[in-house]
Amino acid sequence: MQNSVTVIAPVNIAVIKYWGKRNEQLILPINDSLSVTLSTADLCSKTTITADPSYEENKIVLNGKEENFDNERITRCVEMIKHRALESESCSKELLAYKIHVDSENNFPTAAGLASSASGYACLVYALAQLYGLKKQEISDIARMGSGSACRSIYGGFVQWQKGVQLDGKDSIAVQIAPASHWPDLHVLILVVNDSKKKVGSTSGMARSVLTSELIKYRVEKCVPQRIHSITQAIKDRDFSKFAEITMKDSNQFHAICLDTYPPCVYMNDVSHAIVNFVHEFNRNEGETKVAYTFDAGPNACLYLPEKYVKRVLAFFNHVLPNDNQNSVEYLRGTPVDIDEETEFSQYTPYERNALKYIIHTKVGDGPSIVD
Numbered sequence: 001m002q003n004s005v006t007v008i009a010p011v012n013i014a015v016i017k018y019w020g021k022r023n024e025q026l027i028l029p030i031n032d033s034l035s036v037t038l039s040t041a042d043l044c045s046k047t048t049i050t051a052d053p054s055y056e057e058n059k060i061v062l063n064g065k066e067e068n069f070d071n072e073r074i075t076r077c078v079e080m081i082k083h084r085a086l087e088s089e090s091c092s093k094e095l096l097a098y099k100i101h102v103d104s105e106n107n108f109p110t111a112a113g114l115a116s117s118a119s120g121y122a123c124l125v126y127a128l129a130q131l132y133g134l135k136k137q138e139i140s141d142i143a144r145m146g147s148g149s150a151c152r153s154i155y156g157g158f159v160q161w162q163k164g165v166q167l168d169g170k171d172s173i174a175v176q177i178a179p180a181s182h183w184p185d186l187h188v189l190i191l192v193v194n195d196s197k198k199k200v201g202s203t204s205g206m207a208r209s210v211l212t213s214e215l216i217k218y219r220v221e222k223c224v225p226q227r228i229h230s231i232t233q234a235i236k237d238r239d240f241s242k243f244a245e246i247t248m249k250d251s252n253q254f255h256a257i258c259l260d261t262y263p264p265c266v267y268m269n270d271v272s273h274a275i276v277n278f279v280h281e282f283n284r285n286e287g288e289t290k291v292a293y294t295f296d297a298g299p300n301a302c303l304y305l306p307e308k309y310v311k312r313v314l315a316f317f318n319h320v321l322p323n324d325n326q327n328s329v330e331y332l333r334g335t336p337v338d339i340d341e342e343t344e345f346s347q348y349t350p351y352e353r354n355a356l357k358y359i360i361h362t363k364v365g366d367g368p369s370i371v372d
């Protein structure tokens with residue numbers, strides 16, 4: 001049995017947002033959510049776990065800095081995986097008894113609203129499952145115990161987190177709706193407005209919304225079930241315009257609930273709102289929906305768009321949100337793309353310079369994998 005394993009896991013960005021728990025301890029959500037898994041070629045967590053009889057204590061190093069291993073979320077994931085391995089006798093009892101050292105890195109900003117907790121915990125749980133020989137078993141329920149959204153990063157493509165109804169959360173799992181290969185044309189531009197640590201984390205923000213927002217009840221009962229149904233169909237039909245409309249409406253509703261929370265959680269800023277306006281103006285003038293935005297618990301925009309519009313949308317954003325470094329590789333990260341220097345956007349009045357820090361270009365991708 002190999003005592004060390006290295007894996008990578010993807011980020012996912014929800015198009016129907018998870019916001020609110022019915023059980024804080026077990027991380028059980030009040031509504032289903034649905035996300036797109038992003039390519040690990042551009043954004044990923046990479047985690048190495050080593051188990052060794054000589055280790056005296058468990059350790060975790062995150063982005064080169066030692067963190068507290070005895071954090072409830074990490075401990076829970078490790079205990080649950082070990083329990084499952086013991087039950088299914090997938091590895092030796094000796095291996096399970098060894099202490100472990102975890103070394104993890106994100107190749108993008110941590111805790112900045114770019115879903116690092118999702119890729120981070122999916123990576124941790126997937127690596128543990130590989131180490132202890134749990135190859136084909138369901139592990140999204142364990143990733144969920146690290147961070148709710150992490151359960152969706154266990155699968156590639158288009159993924160639904162079914163909220164489940166059982167009290168013990170056994171049926172609160174992620175399910176793949178379609179693999180990345182179903183709609184590889186779906187590309188993503190992440191417009192990074194701010195990549196520093198956010199003020200109100202998702203965990204405390206959503207707890208406050210459940211306690212104080214009245215709109216959240218309407219969303220959970222009336223809007224989400226209908227939206228999950230419609231967006232699943234849009235994904236199956238590769239109907240971008242329908243996918244885009246539902247995605248933007250759900251992002252707007254999620255942030256409306258954040259404002260309806262008391263005291264309010266304000267995640268979007270003026271630049272985020274400018275991006276929303278630019279997207280609507282652009283789609284209207286182009287005569288079709290070419291691009292959709294969604295915002296998580298932070299000011300950064302995640303844009304979904306068909307591959308054929310990437311160049312044009314980038315040229316558009318270079319015009320309306322100009323940056324002094326926009327021709328440098330530091331500014332346009334991820335999958336390389338040539339931007340045509342187009343001039344026909346002069347009808348749009350640009351926002352102030354350097355409002356965007358950088359842009360990441362990526363696309364829909366696969367789930368976690370082992371690194372040789």
Ligand SMILES: Nc1ncnc2c1ncn2[C@@H]1O[C@H](COP(=O)(O)OP(=O)(O)OP(=O)(O)O)[C@@H](O)[C@H]1O
Nearest residue numbers: 045104110111112113114115116117120202296297
């Ligand atoms: N690679 C990793 N391995 C293990 N844990 C990680 C990793 N990356 C991030 N985390 C955990 O996730 C936390 C960040 O989660 P947080 O929800 O604050 O931010 P985020 O995931 O970037 O944003 P959001 O979930 O709102 O999109 C980190 O403080 C750390 O505890």
Ligand SMILES: C[C@@](O)(CCOP(=O)(O)OP(=O)(O)O)CC(=O)O
Nearest residue numbers: 014017018147148149202203296297
């Ligand atoms: C806005 C979101 O990104 C919220 C993510 O919340 P987390 O999964 O980070 O919260 P915890 O379960 O408390 O760890 C929406 C989403 O990803 O669905």
